Amino acid sequence: MKASQLFFPTLREVPSEAEVISHQLLLRAGFIRKSSAGVYSYLPLGRKVLRKIETIVREEMDRAGGQEVLMPIIQPRELWERTGRWTVYGDEMFRLADRHDRGFALGPTHEEIITTLVDGEVHSYRDLPLLLYQIQNKYRDEIRPRFGLMRGREFIMKDLYSFDEDDNGLDISYRKMYAAYQAIFDRMALRYRVVEADSGAIGGNESHEFMVLADSGECTILYCEACAYAANVEKAVFMEDESAGDGVAMKPLEKVATPGLKTIQDLVRELGIPEKQQVKTLMYYADGEVVAVILRGDRDLNEIKLKNYLDCSQLFMADEHSVREQCGAGFGSLGPIGLAARIFVDSEAARLKNFSCGANQDGFHYINCNVGRDFAPTAVGDFKNAIEGDPCPDCGGLMRAVRGIEVGHVFKLGTKYSDALQAAFRNQEGEERPFVMGCYGIGVSRTMAASVEQNHDDDGIIWPMPIAPYQVIIIPVNSQKDDQMEAAAEIYQQLSNMGLEVILDDRDERAGVKFKDADLIGIPVKITIGPKALQENQVEVKKRWEKDVERVGITRVADYVRTIVQDGLAQK
RNA sequence: CGGGGUGUAGCGCAGCUUGGUAGCGCGUCUGGUUUGGGACCAGAAAGUCGCAGGUUCGAAUCCUGUCACCCCGACCA
Numbered sequence: 035m036k037a038s039q040l041f042f043p044t045l046r047e048v049p050s051e052a053e054v055i056s057h058q059l060l061l062r063a064g065f066i067r068k069s070s071a072g073v074y075s076y077l078p079l080g081r082k083v084l085r086k087i088e089t090i091v092r093e094e095m096d097r098a099g100g101q102e103v104l105m106p107i108i109q110p111r112e113l114w115e116r117t118g119r120w121t122v123y124g125d126e127m128f129r130l131a132d133r134h135d136r137g138f139a140l141g142p143t144h145e146e147i148i149t150t151l152v153d154g155e156v157h158s159y160r161d162l163p164l165l166l167y168q169i170q171n172k173y174r175d176e177i178r179p180r181f182g183l184m185r186g187r188e189f190i191m192k193d194l195y196s197f198d199e200d201d202n203g204l205d206i207s208y209r210k211m212y213a214a215y216q217a218i219f220d221r222m223a224l225r226y227r228v229v230e231a232d233s234g235a236i237g238g239n240e241s242h243e244f245m246v247l248a249d250s251g252e253c254t255i256l257y258c259e260a261c262a263y264a265a266n267v268e269k270a271v272f273m274e275d276e277s278a279g280d281g282v283a284m285k286p287l288e289k290v291a292t293p294g295l296k297t298i299q300d301l302v303r304e305l306g307i308p309e310k311q312q313v314k315t316l317m318y319y320a321d322g323e324v325v326a327v328i329l330r331g332d333r334d335l336n337e338i339k340l341k342n343y344l345d346c347s348q349l350f351m352a353d354e355h356s357v358r359e360q361c362g363a364g365f366g367s368l369g370p371i372g373l374a375a376r377i378f379v380d381s382e383a384a385r386l387k388n389f390s391c392g393a394n395q396d397g398f399h400y401i402n403c404n405v406g407r408d409f410a411p412t413a414v415g416d417f418k419n420a421i422e423g424d425p426c427p428d429c430g431g432l433m434r435a436v437r438g439i440e441v442g443h444v445f446k447l448g449t450k451y452s453d454a455l456q457a458a459f460r461n462q463e464g465e466e467r468p469f470v471m472g473c474y475g476i477g478v479s480r481t482m483a484a485s486v487e488q489n490h491d492d493d494g495i496i497w498p499m500p501i502a503p504y505q506v507i508i509i510p511v512n513s514q515k516d517d518q519m520e521a522a523a524e525i526y527q528q529l530s531n532m533g534l535e536v537i538l539d540d541r542d543e544r545a546g547v548k549f550k551d552a553d554l555i556g557i558p559v560k561i562t563i564g565p566k567a568l569q570e571n572q573v574e575v576k577k578r579w580e581k582d583v584e585r586v587g588i589t590r591v592a593d594y595v596r597t598i599v600q601d602g603l604a605q606k
Numbered sequence: 607c608g609g610g611g612u613g614u615a616g617c618g619c620a621g622c623u624u625g626g627u628a629g630c631g632c633g634u635c636u637g638g639u640u641u642g643g644g645a646c647c648a649g650a651a652a653g654u655c656g657c658a659g660g661u662u663c664g665a666a667u668c669c670u671g672u673c674a675c676c677c678c679g680a681c682c683a
Binding site: 043044045046047048049050051052053068070071125126142143172174176177178180184185186189190191192193243252253337349350351439440441442443475476477478479480481493509511512513514515542543544545546547548549550551553562564565566 | 607612616617618619631632633640641642643644645674675676677678679680681682683
């Protein structure tokens with residue numbers, strides 16, 4: 035491709051709307067342009083990268099036994115009502131009506147469609163397992179689209195669905211997909227980590243996320259330094275000290291005046307009570323009911339864990355006004371004693387002896403409070419976030435926290451959708467059984483952004499060879515010198531004949547402009563053709579990820595560059 | 607949705623407090639000189655100042671409404 039013909043509008047300055055590096059660079063390098071919030075056009079270079087990612091995904095899905103299909107984006111309301119998700123999915127679903135006022139959704143995911151499709155055509159265990167996938171736009175009306183391609187409202191996703199006879203079959207399909215995902219992200223040279231995950235709105239039990247490690251990631255991951263444990267903070271647990279508080283004598287409950295003291299830190303400072311000897315009381319609305327959650331003073335609530343425990347669909351913090359109505363005191367003076375609401379106590383807080391808490395009266399706290407003696411919890415469970423430094427639940431080793439971008443997610447769905455949609459087959463005994471399903475997603479467009487987050491420097495993007503839009507760029511330093519242009523054209527022809535993807539920067543620009551653009555768009559190998567080296571029948575070869583420039587004889591440069599490209603494609 | 611912020615030429619911004627002929631840098635176009643890390647000189651084009659009302663002799667500037675976009679929180683590939 036000649037650069038003079040290639041549509042890649044680069045920007046010298048950073049568009050003010052872009053905050054994270056991948057967004058800035060993809061805009062500046064001319065890979066994407068925004069249409070509206072969270073909705074983008076992909077320009078030629080961006081499209082090429084997407085295709086490369088899609089190709090790797092396809093190859094691995096096919097290798098794992100998947101078959102590609104393409105399902106509708108426009109999906110009928112009726113189907114979503116049968117699984118209850120027309121309401122459950124809420125405002126996040128784009129909805130529309132046709133001229134007859136029939137309801138439709140723009141597909142945010144495809145469980146309903148695929149389950150119905152398979153149910154219609156597959157009736158026997160002999161046809162299982164069946165693994166179907168597609169690569170297609172998904173639509174989610176995110177509350178807040180942000181970070182360019184990282185959280186869009188329209189994005190490209192690969193979604194595969196597995197249909198098996200039983201749990202055993204699902205385990206096999208799940209393991210296949212898990213391995214295929216590792217192969218995919220390995221091939222794209224991403225630094226990632228697989229973590230245990232909460233399954234969220236999609237449903238099901240076992241679930242893992244594939245997290246690309248990057249500071250700009252929206253997820254927090256906890257992993258053990260000593261063993262293989264790693265989990266999304268939403269799901270992460272730690273080894274608690276089961277014997278904490280054992281043998282400590284309970285002291286008499288005492289109410290103390292604490293005028294103006296509202297926070298945990300206030301009590302630490304003014305009364306010298308350590309954080310870990312206090313509890314915090316949080317009031318939440320769970321599907322309309324007010325509930326109280328008790329945590330140790332140094333812990334934060336994990337809303338996902340609470341939501342799962344309560345099995346509710348809506349969970350949000352109560353406002354101060356209704357808290358006051360319920361408890362007789364405002365934030366900062368709440369406590370479990372005398373509360374009418376159901377009280378859920380975190381396991382760690384439940385083991386505390388003689389802790390302090392609010393007295394449900396402004397300006398007063400209790401000290402020497404004890405669970406059981408002073409109030410009866412509705413239930414004790416794990417409702418807290420694990421944090422860096424907590425002991426690993428598997429081995430007790432130290433856990434670390436890092437940020438990650440979720441690029442893949444695998445779920446065991448079980449029979450959630452096949453039950454709801456009555457999708458079933460006949461087993462060997464002639465009995466009707468619901469399909470046992472799994473679903474497996476990869477954010478294709480997000481993966482492109484994640485790769486940039488991990489692979490860039492001050493000058494621009496550094497594409498890994500397997501997903502680079504072009505592998506080589508040839509820069510004649512002076513486009514008006516015939517000898518340079520002829521040498522460039524010759525090398526271009528040789529490399530193209532070898533099947534490499536090459537840009538020839540034939541533009542009548544100064545060398546500096548060409549170098550800057552080449553670095554910005556991140557082409558892995560750069561061949562510079564300048565007067566000095568050319569006199570000695572040499573050209574310069576530079577790898578985007580290295581500092582040094584090599585001189586190579588003009589007759590062997592094509593073979594030399596081919597080796598670099600092949601090495602880049604081969605390495606994991 | 608709550609909180610914060612921004613809308614002025616393709617991009618980045620100034621002007622707004624204190625109303626009076628719309629500016630700067632980059633980019634674009636023309637001509638010339640240049641040609642190894644975003645060149646120089648000369649000239650040119652390009653903006654209903656997000657939109658709609660209002661106040662005023664006069665509004666980018668003041669007031670009201672509205673839309674869009676960005677950032678921080680709850681969601682997820």
